[in-house]
Amino acid sequence: MIEGIIIGLKTALSFQNILMVMIGCFFGTIIGMLPGLGPMTAIALMIPITYGFDPATGLILMAGVYYGAVFGGSTSSILLNAPGIPGTVATAFDGYPMAQQGKAGKALAIAAWSSFAGGTLSAIYLLFLAPSLSKVSLSFRSPDYFALMILGLTAIAAFSSKGQFLKAMMMVVLGLMLASVGQDSLSDITRFTFNNMNLTDGISFVLIVMSTFAMSEALTIILKKKDPTSAAKQVSLTKLGSIKINKEERRKMYRTIPRSSIMGFLIGVLPGAGATIASFLAYGMERNLVKDEEKEKFGKGSVNGLSAPETANNAACSGSFVPMLTLGIPGSGTTAVMLGALLGFGIQPGPRLYMTNPEIFWSVIISMYFGMVILLILNLPLIPYIARILAVPKNYLIPLILFFSMTGIYVMSFNNFDIYLMIGIAVIATFLRLYDFPMPPLILAFILGGLMEENLRRSLLLSNGSWEFLWDRTLTICILGTTILIVLWHIYKTLIKNKS
């Protein structure tokens, strides 16, 4: 392990990788500040560029974009009550009232320090937990993996569906269907290609991500007459005030940060949960744990109320890397995109990753520390200046998103069929988005489709075609039991909501 950490440290400390962390954090902060354009869009746009680098550098760049976006999302939450990403909605509860009281600078500083502490603490948890989990996951067999994928897909459908579980499940099935296009991995028999040679190798993962996120996001912005840059224009004009945090406020943060980071990290580890759920739960937990007089301040500019969700959402980001790096199963839509990119590099994440590719495994974890420092430097003094860069008119932003999407596809395949396919999928995705059909479950299902079929194939062949493998092992039963609990909990919640 020590040897691996040293290799990872050397890789992370290379000039190129430090530069990538800086670029990723900077780009992520910008995207995170734009309401509507989430980290998935940012990472999707980065994928074709990362293929020009080695896998470790590519993943470091994408990870930087990810936590940079979560970090940046808090700025528009605090200053404008317009969260850049869903994970920073809870930040606005107390951050915005603080900004209205003329303490915008202080609110940003609390958010920045909390994010920094949350991200750093969870990177430490990740450092110790990931190898242990990798060892545990070596005992996983095909039925367990199959059950784990069912759990991941069900969980992401339940958590990202905003109460529309069936819609999310339809998206899961659609993602799996799209993944089944092309040659069967074992027999090489072509499926659903309709004699089109361009589909023989299947649909590219980058194409699906670009069309369902970057391109359809751009089309949705135009269709709905939204202007994601309007928030940024206002940020640059806002007077921030002092960014100093006094002793009393620091004392409050010392209590909030450790517990919120643990909560955020654990939620991040769970498949399908993520920064949004982590920040809401941490906010709720903090409210229950503080004294009554502090409880009164919640929603009116409480330091604890701002610090807790900011710590938790950054901790959840690091947590979501655990299932991806140790099991090869992404815990969120964003890490699913990163997993797809890693597969594109020819690297299979899983329990053996930290032994076979220590430079990737450890350098990503170590680069997170540097990323947190860079984000702190970026977020405190530079926010008004970054916001000025963001005030690019929508008329330029949208064509540039389309340009990066189509160029990304073109440089990967050099044929125009992929461009047509991308436009077609983006148009359908835009229509589905109008009716709240969530896209992250589709992406996760598309990426897991091949692995899921592979594990089901092995399980069924080993059990001679019997479905008994689902209850043969305790671990499989536990995982499937959790899946059933998630579904039941969701049904219960829906029934309660419908009654009220």
Next chain:
Amino acid sequence: MNINTTKIISLLFFIFSAFYLYTAFQIQVFAFDENAPFNARTFPIYLGYAGLFFSGLKLILPDPGTIWVDYKNLQYKKTLLLIIVSIIYGATILKFGYFLTTSLFLFTSYYFLGERRWTLMFFLSFPFVAVFMYFIHGVLEIYLRDPFLQAIGVMG
């Protein structure tokens, strides 16, 4: 009568799943694989049934959280124009090369979105694409075939 569009989408997905299932049954597998516990058509068949199940449930269950989209406030014209420009981009990129088509794509997109600052539009299309192309082709060493630049002697 107001038609619930979510139900229509669910119905379309139901039909799509039925078609997918039918196509899954048509997948040709090797003779020795025909009765194997798992072959190339097994997983797609399960997926087809899953699609029918979830879309069927969505169709028959009540939908209290129905989403109504205000179509009058949507900006169809610009969206459609951008889609058409993208299709034309796809149709011409192989013939005219990356530089010219991409630059023209950006320039026309800016125009259709209402931009009229010609100098800025120019700099954010032709020189911008040239710099980006240099990055892709020259720095990342990803080969970009470009008949237009080859014809005018810029590219070898």
